Amino acid sequence: MPDNTKTKESEIEPSRRSFLTKLWIGLGFIALIEFIWVLIAFLRPRKPKVSEANAEAIITAGPVEGFAPGSVTAFVRGRFYLSRLEDGGFLALSRKCTHLGCTVPWIEKKNKFECPCHASAFDITGNVISPPAPRALDIYKVFIENNIVKVDTDKLIKRSDFRAEQVTYPK
Numbered sequence: 001m002p003d004n005t006k007t008k009e010s011e012i013e014p015s016r017r018s019f020l021t022k023l024w025i026g027l028g029f030i031a032l033i034e035f036i037w038v039l040i041a042f043l044r045p046r047k048p049k050v051s052e053a054n055a056e057a058i059i060t061a062g063p064v065e066g067f068a069p070g071s072v073t074a075f076v077r078g079r080f081y082l083s084r085l086e087d088g089g090f091l092a093l094s095r096k097c098t099h100l101g102c103t104v105p106w107i108e109k110k111n112k113f114e115c116p117c118h119a120s121a122f123d124i125t126g127n128v129i130s131p132p133a134p135r136a137l138d139i140y141k142v143f144i145e146n147n148i149v150k151v152d153t154d155k156l157i158k159r160s161d162f163r164a165e166q167v168t169y170p171k
């Protein structure tokens with residue numbers, strides 16, 4: 001008597017095998033498409049986004065003429081001082097002492113910043129004139145658009161001392 005079971009299995013086997021082969025090819029194709037999609041997404045140049053947080057970080061200080069040469073104006077919201085140097089240039093100074101981080105007030109009568117914690121002093125450019133502060137006050141980027149002074153408080157710029165290239169001048 002012929003073995004019917006074996007005959008049926010041998011008929012089923014090729015179709016099962018071809019189904020599995022097609023399945024693997026299909027899955028491989030999907031994986032390939034996914035890989036190409038990820039690769040394209042990775043290589044595509046990104047557009048710089050101005051996020052809301054970034055936009056909030058830009059503080060509009062005011063028109064250039066609103067700041068007298070040799071003056072210091074406190075901006076509580078941005079936590080910085082806007083110094084206008086005698087030559088007309090602008091610097092935005094962090095109000096944090098570079099010694100241990102106390103807030104340094106501008107003492108107009110003495111024409112300097114004096115830290116109440118350990119008596120460090122800084123001049124109008126933020127340079128150290130009395131230690132223990134180890135370096136000048138940090139700064140923020142200042143830019144002037146249509147004669148309006150703006151300060152980008154998003155990124156604090158650390159520095160060891162004052163240099164002329166840190167100053168922004170009206171055009």
Ligand code: FES
Nearest residue numbers: 097099100115118
């Ligand atoms: S924190 Fe300003 S001198 Fe120490």
